[in-house]
Amino acid sequence: MDAQQSPPAASASDGGSVGAPGPRPATPSGRIPSRSDVQSDKNLAEFLVQMDAYVPIIPEAVTDYYLAQAGFECSDVRIKRLLALATQKFISDVANDAFQYNRIRQQAIKEKKFHSKDRKTVLTMEDLTAALTEYGVNIKKPEYFS
Known part of the structure; x- marks a missing residue:
């Protein structure tokens, strides 16, 4: 069959309707x-093709190092890139939530004290701790740092 040609359509005499796809093969589970x-x-399949061309923000050497530290072994680069992408998304979400906590805290300070337009946004442990708590990561400083 030539690559340009389409497969012949099933006819009514074949037991199928005209133009209908043939029976689908069963999955390993039998359905x-x-x-x-x-x-x-x-x-x-389209996503995996896109992962071939994707270059994560987190360098692959860093991803490989931490995956090896965790005991994860995989030779498929797409899986490693997918894990790097998930890590990037997690970090982005935490940073965004911490920024929102910072804005809320700054608004409360402005209402109480003074108005300052020159205030810079700084990631503080207070904001980061609040953001990470939403994801089930609890950060507590040892008592001697208090």
Whole structure:
């Protein structure tokens, strides 16, 4: 079959309707995949192709180091890039939440004391701790740092 040609359509005499796709192969679990399964497989394949070209902000050497420290072994670069992307998203979410806490705290200070336009946004442990608490990460300073 030439790459330009399309496969012949099933005819009514074949037991299928004209133009309808043939039977789908069963999955390893024995069930026939639904259209949403086929679409999600297509989306996953497209995503994996995009991961081939993606260069994460976190360098691959850093990702490899921390994955090795955790005992994770994988030769597929796309999986490592996916983990780097998830890490990047987590860090971004935490930083954004900490920024929101900072803005709320600064508004409370402005209402109480004075108005200053020259205030710079600084990531403080107070804001970072509040943001990380939302993600289940509890940060507590040892008593001797208090």
